[in-house]
Amino acid sequence: MNGKHINKSIFNDAFRQSLVKLSPRVQLKNPVMLVVYIGAIITTFLYILSFMGIKDENSWYTLDIALILWLTVLFANFAESIAEGRGRAQAESLRSAKKDVKAKKLKSATNIDEFTEVLSNTLKKGDLVFVVAGNQIPMDGEVIDGAASVDESAITGESAPVIRESGGDRSAVTGGTTVVSDWLIIQVTAEAGESFLDKMIAMVEGATRKKTPNEIALQILLVTLTIIFLVVTATLLPFSKFVGKLAGSGTAISITNVIALLVCLAPTTIGALLSSIGIAGMSRLNQANVLAMSGRAIEAAGDVDILLLDKTGTITLGNRQASEFIPVCNVEERELADAAQLSSLADETAEGRSIVILAKEKFDIRGRDLSQLNANFIEFSARTRMSGVDFGGNEIRKGAVDAIKNYVLQKGGEYPSDCDQIVQRVAGAGGTPLVVAHNAKVLGVIYLKDIVKNGVKERFSDLRKMGIKTIMITGDNPMTAAAIAAEAGVDDFLAEATPEAKLALIRDYQTKGHLVAMTGDGTNDAPALAQADVAVAMNTGTQAAKEAGNMVDLDSSPTKLIDIVRIGKQLLMTRGALTTFSVANDVAKYFAIIPVLFFGIFPQLTTLNILGFTSTTSAILSAIIYNALIIVFLIPLALKGVKYRELPAGKLLKRNILIYGLGGVIAPFLAIKLIDMILTVSGLL
Ligand SMILES: Nc1ncnc2c1ncn2[C@@H]1O[C@H](COP(=O)(O)OP(=O)(O)OP(=O)(O)O)[C@@H](O)[C@H]1O
Ligand SMILES: [K+]
Numbered sequence: 001m002n003g004k005h006i007n008k009s010i011f012n013d014a015f016r017q018s019l020v021k022l023s024p025r026v027q028l029k030n031p032v033m034l035v036v037y038i039g040a041i042i043t044t045f046l047y048i049l050s051f052m053g054i055k056d057e058n059s060w061y062t063l064d065i066a067l068i069l070w071l072t073v074l075f076a077n078f079a080e081s082i083a084e085g086r087g088r089a090q091a092e093s094l095r096s097a098k099k100d101v102k103a104k105k106l107k108s109a110t111n112i113d114e115f116t117e118v119l120s121n122t123l124k125k126g127d128l129v130f131v132v133a134g135n136q137i138p139m140d141g142e143v144i145d146g147a148a149s150v151d152e153s154a155i156t157g158e159s160a161p162v163i164r165e166s167g168g169d170r171s172a173v174t175g176g177t178t179v180v181s182d183w184l185i186i187q188v189t190a191e192a193g194e195s196f197l198d199k200m201i202a203m204v205e206g207a208t209r210k211k212t213p214n215e216i217a218l219q220i221l222l223v224t225l226t227i228i229f230l231v232v233t234a235t236l237l238p239f240s241k242f243v244g245k246l247a248g249s250g251t252a253i254s255i256t257n258v259i260a261l262l263v264c265l266a267p268t269t270i271g272a273l274l275s276s277i278g279i280a281g282m283s284r285l286n287q288a289n290v291l292a293m294s295g296r297a298i299e300a301a302g303d304v305d306i307l308l309l310d311k312t313g314t315i316t317l318g319n320r321q322a323s324e325f326i327p328v329c330n331v332e333e334r335e336l337a338d339a340a341q342l343s344s345l346a347d348e349t350a351e352g353r354s355i356v357i358l359a360k361e362k363f364d365i366r367g368r369d370l371s372q373l374n375a376n377f378i379e380f381s382a383r384t385r386m387s388g389v390d391f392g393g394n395e396i397r398k399g400a401v402d403a404i405k406n407y408v409l410q411k412g413g414e415y416p417s418d419c420d421q422i423v424q425r426v427a428g429a430g431g432t433p434l435v436v437a438h439n440a441k442v443l444g445v446i447y448l449k450d451i452v453k454n455g456v457k458e459r460f461s462d463l464r465k466m467g468i469k470t471i472m473i474t475g476d477n478p479m480t481a482a483a484i485a486a487e488a489g490v491d492d493f494l495a496e497a498t499p500e501a502k503l504a505l506i507r508d509y510q511t512k513g514h515l516v517a518m519t520g521d522g523t524n525d526a527p528a529l530a531q532a533d534v535a536v537a538m539n540t541g542t543q544a545a546k547e548a549g550n551m552v553d554l555d556s557s558p559t560k561l562i563d564i565v566r567i568g569k570q571l572l573m574t575r576g577a578l579t580t581f582s583v584a585n586d587v588a589k590y591f592a593i594i595p596v597l598f599f600g601i602f603p604q605l606t607t608l609n610i611l612g613f614t615s616t617t618s619a620i621l622s623a624i625i626y627n628a629l630i631i632v633f634l635i636p637l638a639l640k641g642v643k644y645r646e647l648p649a650g651k652l653l654k655r656n657i658l659i660y661g662l663g664g665v666i667a668p669f670l671a672i673k674l675i676d677m678i679l680t681v682s683g684l685l
């Protein structure tokens with residue numbers, strides 16, 4: 001995604017939004033700031049009333065307080081707007097990819113000449129469209145025929161084209177991307193308004209942002225604090241009148257001062273910054289080219305300690321191609337190639353197609369028409385891990401080593417020992433061996449080659465340093481799994497895994513109290529992705545995987561979780577730090593101001609005026625100015641996040657409490673005194 005930094009137009013936009021957000025409907029969503037908002041309205045009224053002879057305080061003073069309260073509300077609005085600004089700018093550039101284009105809507109998948117031209121926004125789920133090089137893909141869909149290279153830079157920002165083809169785990173296409181070469185027949189899977197691009201726009205704009213359970217819990221705490229202070233300050237009013245009478249001296253506390261005090265004591269700092277912290281976290285994730293469907297997932301990422309990864313397409317490039325036919329003793333290579341091709345004629349996976357091609361290249365064996373033979377094709381499934389064909393008393397199967405071994409033994413056949421040696425050779429090199437059998441006789445092995453993605457080893461070791469255990473899970477055999485696991489540098493692996501086994505492994509870790517992240521691309525990963533706490537689907541993966549996950553990595557990088565975890569931890573730390581700071585501030589303000597308030601009634605209290613405030617008015621004005629300015633002052637920290645260090649959680653907590661707790665107690669005393677001095681010296685009072 002195009003990394004938009006905060007520039008002038010985002011700034012101007014945020015100023016405008018701050019005013020828009022003055023609407024009561026927006027203010028109602030933030031109970032703490034609502035108190036300030038209502039305070040601003042009441043003090044404004046008090047000022048107006050002062051002209052009618054109804055006097056609460058010196059009218060200039062009331063006006064000052066009213067203005068500062070309005071500013072406080074605006075500052076909080078601004079904090080949120082500026083956090084949303086980057087997302088809005090990103091959404092703008094994504095919208096430019098969302099043009100309505102003309103699409104060739106096919107009558108059937110078998111005839112590309114019969115089509116009607118329709119606008120992309122009229123396409124419905126299930127429609128078939130035909131696209132060729134140069135066309136923009138009109139809508140999200142599943143490739144049902146053809147293979148093409150597609151430029152997805154409009155969405156991923158990555159200019160290298162990617163392969164999209166029918167059958168395997170790379171069959172999902174996204175509306176708004178462009179075909180660079182060849183052609184595709186696509187079955188539409190989304191309709192206008194609910195496409196991936198639409199979702200992406202809504203997401204970066206924050207339009208769909210919901211409060212996370214953590215945020216809600218914190219907000220309840222903040223509201224409780226506010227209510228306590230509300231009760232305390234409200235009782236001050238009659239109390240001061242009563243005591244004032246008893247003491248027979250001075251004036252009671254004014255409504256203006258009660259409101260000012262309440263605003264000082266309420267946790268307005270964190271109240272104002274809470275939502276920007278969440279939005280900024282989301283935005284940092286977008287900058288890392290990850291789309292999060294929920295804020296909850298980002299927070300969970302901060303605490304993840306187990307990462308499960310699928311092998312093919314996640315750790316490896318996943319373009320498994322047949323590179324060799326290796327027959328067992330007494331079988332001709334040609335016989336093996338012939339059977340392999342027969343079993344793959346209807347196999348629409350990338351692996352299947354590459355087998356047909358290799359047989360043709362090596363032995364000039366042509367794809368045959370098996371329709372007269374009454375052939376029955378057995379499609380590949382992740383559960384059986386086999387595919388094949390039955391015709392005229394022949395049964396040909398190819399598949400994972402253990403699957404074929406079981407199949408052959410069950411049929412009363414034998415599993416030759418030299419097959420094991422071939423399998424070991426292929427698997428030892430990190431390749432996937434597919435064993436081929438004809439009527440319960442093992443013919444040999446197809447060598448499927450795959451490549452580990454670049455630079456993953458170093459990054460997996462970073463994950464280890466972060467305390468995260470990495471486990472590769474694959475449908476492949478244990479030897480291939482071991483070879484790839486060693487090459488990629490994962491901590492552990494589970495081989496011969498069915499979709500159910502992947503799911504069971506996640507549940508197992510979760511019941512043991514672990515927070516589990518899962519990264520995958522295939523339809524067979526979908527159940528596991530749906531179960532994981534943090535589920536990152538590769539953008540290159542299938543529609544099912546993307547829908548089951550709660551994040552999509554546009555770069556399809558297996559180690560993206562490093563960034564996701566860092567951003568999650570940073571989000572939690574920032575929220576914790578600023579909450580600590582805000583509450584510490586309020587406590588400090590309490591001790592700085594309460595004595596001053598009672599000067600009018602008990603002049604003896606001046607001894608408690610340790611800060612030497614000039615007057616009650618000056619002290620309260622200074623405190624409330626500080627209360628407003630601190631919001632602005634902390635906006636950069638809320639947006640950037642506190643500095644993330646790879647320290648154990650306990651140490652981090654201690655550090656943060658020390659810095660933000662202690663700092664939060666001391667800062668108000670110094671700052672309020674400073675403002676008091678400036679106000680006095682400048683003669684503003
Ligand atoms: N078209 C096919 N026909 C027969 N067998 C296949 C085919 N494709 C894959 N296999 C075998 O089935 C196994 C499981 O494949 P699957 O795609 O389910 O793996 P997976 O669980 O996604 O894990 P990974 O992605 O790491 O392979 C493969 O390792 C391979 O041995
Ligand atoms: K406050």
Ligand SMILES: [Mg+2]
Pocket residue numbers: 169310311312313521522
């Ligand atoms: Mg897979």
